[in-house]
Amino acid sequence: FADTLGPDASEHVLTPVQWHPATKFADPYFGTATDYSERYNRAYGLIPSYVSAGASAAGYSLTMAIQDAFRRCTFPEQGVDADSLLFTAGLLQCEQVVGERGTGYERVMRSLVKQQINTFFGEIALNSFRRNVALSPITAQIQSGVLQATLPIEVANKALVMPKPPPKDEDSGAEKIGTLHKDAFITVVVVVVGSFLILCLAVLLTLGRSRQQSRMLERMLVISPDDLLIINHPVRLCDGSYECGKAMHRNTLVALEPLTE
Structure with missing residues (x-):
């Protein structure tokens, strides 16, 4: 192995x-x-x-x-x-x-x-x-190319090395930005910027969907006169009240009731 x-x-x-x-x-x-x-x-x-x-x-x-x-x-x-x-x-x-x-x-x-x-x-x-x-069973670990017994402690011949130490050349020669290695710093920046962009995209999608739903609701509540097939108009009665008229809207019979005189 x-x-x-x-x-x-x-x-x-x-x-x-x-x-x-x-x-x-x-x-x-x-x-x-x-x-x-x-x-x-x-x-x-x-x-x-x-x-x-x-x-x-x-x-x-x-x-x-x-x-x-x-x-x-x-x-x-x-x-x-x-x-x-x-x-x-x-x-x-x-x-x-x-x-x-x-x-x-x-x-x-x-x-x-x-x-x-x-x-x-x-x-x-x-x-x-x-x-x-x-x-x-014994837990063994390869150390310096040799398989050593590391656990249980009472019968081990070498101490367990964990976590795995970084390679010597990586630890000594890597460029650092603050306390982070350059590669780690770039990774953090990419993650933060990416998260911010994803959040902005989610907000825009939410606003767009909200506006779309508002327009759909408006179309459902506001009926254009051109969409009505008038059967008979409202009629004013002797007592001053109105008898509702009738019209067809998208194959549905609706009542026409005046809001003002």
Whole structure:
């Protein structure tokens, strides 16, 4: 990943990992994660991956479970093979402890379920599905081109760098206007001017729409005489009042009532 992006783009990139050879995990057999990595490198000429480390930790976990399972047992016969030890009932003579009867295999499985140990790979505690629920992934960060363990803090070998620092050439040689870099200042000016222009445009559109609505309302309320088809004019009655006239306006029958005499 780092080789693909290059040293500049990959610097300070974060990634989760299952294991890192520089973490501070340790156990009595393999020692620290660094000890394991160095011994593995001497033996095979390679840097161990998390797969190799996990396999070694699984072997250590099983060894501890077997030791715990047969800790209070004796073997009545010499030369007992592994299959008989694990699957032949009644072969073992063990101290009577409630819930620990059964074959050797059953004793080992019970030991694994209750196991909770620290290893160079991290903490191991298996649930009923044989999954390690105690292992916490490590957050690693590329620093100076090297992947370093940064979180959790108690097992990290390097401090987390955040936020990402600016490139040295950008920080030292960039022209500043006030407290802002030139590019940042130009960006601020463009945003402010653009916002002002957008606000002005919104005001103009609002005024134009308001005037348009006023004209439409005026056309609806004020009727030109040319738009009326007179059927009969208002007629003045003997008592001085008027009888409304009638006219057609856009296929609608309307009443004509005089406002003044």
